Amino acid sequence: MNKIALLGALALSVASSFSHASQDSLRIGIEAAYPPFAFKTPDGAISGFDYDIGQALCAEMQVKCQWVEQEFDGLIPSLKVRKVDAVLSSMSITEDRLKSVDFSKKYYHTPGKLAMKEGSQINDPLVDLKGKKVGVQRASTYDRYASDKFEKAGIEVVRYASQNEAFLDLASGRLDATLADIVNIDEGFIKTDTGKGFALVGPDFNDPQYFGRGAGIAVRKGDEANAARISAAIDAIRSNGKYQEVQAKYFDYDIYGQ
Incomplete structure (x- = not known):
């Protein structure tokens, strides 16, 4: 050859x-x-x-x-x-x-949901969260929604590299709420020791324009x-x-x- x-x-x-x-x-x-x-x-x-x-x-x-x-x-x-x-x-x-x-x-x-302290009442998030701090995971669908909707309504959006970081800040009082997947909030936060005293509140977030299919x-x-x-x-x-x-x-x- x-x-x-x-x-x-x-x-x-x-x-x-x-x-x-x-x-x-x-x-x-x-x-x-x-x-x-x-x-x-x-x-x-x-x-x-x-x-x-x-x-x-x-x-x-x-x-x-x-x-x-x-x-x-x-x-x-x-x-x-x-x-x-x-x-x-x-x-x-x-x-x-x-x-x-x-x-x-x-x-x-699964839909998105807000997590806040137990007893919080959220009927219209764009009204009831005005002036409050809401944590989201950076580059997530929740970040995009919060950027378009929450910030324009006078809600302060705080972005995190991971959702776990948002949970920790919520538990320590540095946030008023976090917006994330309902299962992630329930299983990864509320049912843990860190999430005691917090609950899922308000409406489901499932607008396909933001949260997809x-x-x-x-x-x-x-x-x-x-x-x-x-x-x-x-x-x-x-x-x-x-x-x-x-x-x-x-x-x-x-x-x-x-």
């Missing part, structure tokens, strides 16, 4: 090995500070509903999950520069995000192959009972939504 033919064969072999590796693994971005969807166990491992669903989806697709942990507001940028192949981190499917990434079908859908798994714009196979895997684990098995570990109700 001459040198040109040999180099060509080696190039094909390398390309084939990269292609094979990409088919056998999926790099998934996740923020592990959003219980009960994603959190760290005492030994430093990632756990939670999002993580377990991801593991079930990878098993269904016969690929290995390679988890890449980072803060929420860095997940889409990492996807765009190909540090990850997908984002599975309770990310809502919104028209704004669809301008820059594509999504699988939803894998759950449920949480989906983000892929790069135009990555139809991964979007399709992940969506098919979601259908499969809901049909074979694996989704319900994972859900039962964390919730005693159906969070898939309508």
